Amino acid sequence: MALTHIPKPILPIPPSWFPGHMMKFTRMLPTLLTRTDVVLEIRDSRLPLTSINRTLEGALRKWRNERGWDPNHPGRRIMATEACEHIVVLNKRDLVPEWGMEPFTNAMAKKFPHQRLLFASWQRPKDIRTLSDLLVSITKQHPHAMELNVLVIGMPNVGKSTLLNALRNTGIKGRTPKAFQTSANPGMTQALSTRLKVSLDPLVYAFDTPGVMLPFLGRGAEGAERGVKLALIAGIKEGLYDMEALALYLLYRLNVLNPISPAYLRILPSGSSPTTDLDEFLTLLAQRMGMMKRGAELDTSRAAVYFVRWWREEGGLIAANEALQLDASASHGTQGWGFDFQWDVQPSELSGRELVQQKMELSIDEYVASTDQEEHDENNVSDTQKKKQLVMEEKKRRRERYAAKRG
Structure with missing residues (x-):
């Protein structure tokens, strides 16, 4: 017998989990993007919206604008002297029903025309080859560039390191050692990795990054x-x-x-x-x-x-x-x-x-x-974060007053 009424449960207040290495990477991101050609954002197919990291959106938007994308028309590029692509990979595709993938892809293309979206699972070689071929095709669109640098970002435990290991094994023929450690628990990767070569011809390198949680999950x-x-x-x-x-x-x-x-x-x-x-x-x-x-x-x-x-x-x-x-x-x-x-x-x-x-x-x-x-309502900022922001602003004002007196 089917359930005719499914009441939504009352849930506990969300805890805060934002270790120092996450804050460090968030601050580094704008600088890292200056030498990045492709941002490969990994999300979880089961949570294709919830696993969007809004903390990183501002830096990505600035990077796109600086590389020639039209801020008023997100799907249009004014200047294309160097690669600048945002690829969203919805990992663990085998954990969501197949019938929703095409409608979701079409719906997201309407709302976010500047993103390339694909579903993948590291257990499906075809998916990894599709992603590898996409990176190679982007490289060939910019033949003057000596290499393509890919920055892999996403929330904790969405499968960044595992997917990169599979990508490396697909892009480089022959036996290759596992490049990155992986874990079922979040927080294994706590620092920016060294460059990992994922294709020899053309040259494509990738950087693995720490999973970054939202500093505050909301009210x-x-x-x-x-x-x-x-x-x-x-x-x-x-x-x-x-x-x-x-x-x-x-x-x-x-x-x-x-x-x-x-x-x-x-x-x-x-x-x-x-x-x-x-x-x-x-x-x-x-x-x-x-x-x-x-x-x-x-x-x-x-x-x-x-x-x-x-x-x-x-x-x-x-x-x-x-x-x-x-x-x-x-x-x-x-x-x-x-x-x-x-x-x-x-x-x-x-x-x-x-x-x-x-x-x-x-x-x-x-x-x-x-x-x-x-x-807009600052409901995505905790009271603690607001206090820290006020303290930082006050310190900045004091430095400016001190510099003005010395000048």
Whole structure:
């Protein structure tokens, strides 16, 4: 029986996780861009909007304008004496339903015409070859340049180092050692890497960079949801979130992706039905897995940890393959794709890819408007950051007064 009402959960206030190496790289970025030809931004396919790092957007915009792109028409270039491309790779494509990829690509092309977007997985050689061929083609468009320098950026744990290792193995024939260390935990890369050669002819070099989290995840329900999403993909340091909070949101999202037969039914006792009640779900899961505490009490806390880790390791693949694509003839109107898209379908609307793209375009517009409003209202800046900014401004004024007196 399908779920007809899926209530959105109340989530905890997001923690702050912005170590010093992230701040250091953010300050270095404008200088690094002066010797960069291609920015390769890696995002997570499950969070194609949430994994956009707005902290870096200002530096990227300035870099594009300095390289001849029209600030009033983002898709038009006035001067093209040197390469300047922003490629967005949505990594881990096997963790989102295939049917949404083309509509999403088309929707993003309308909103961000200056970006080249492609889906990839380091486990699919064809995807890596496509990316390698794209970098080579950009190099050939600028034959006067001796080499192409690629800067790889993105949030923690989106797969930057792993993708670069695969790119190197594709671009350079023969056996090549693993270039970068990788980890399932965020924060492995903490400094700018040395140049990694990813193509011999033409010469293409890449720099791996530290994953940079948003300094402040935001206020209210939007900030809370943003934090939980990033924690679910292990983009935030383990331990900053209670696993039951992550399990609650994961249960909600899997229900949205398939209200008729959610992926988690595979790990519940035979005959179980979809549920929106976390306590009921964890009790069933603990029973199914034989998770007991002393006194023969079911260990639901352990079940919550198991649920999140199951989804990260294998459940995500199952959810992507079994996600339900609804249309206007469906008996209920909730539809989802990944963890960033959710909409309702009315009986009078179109069905298929046209509907999906239309709904995605509306969702992207809402995301852009929401983040712009957050920035305008300074809701993306914490109280601590505001105090630090005031202190820095005061120090600057004092230096200027001191310099004026000496002058």
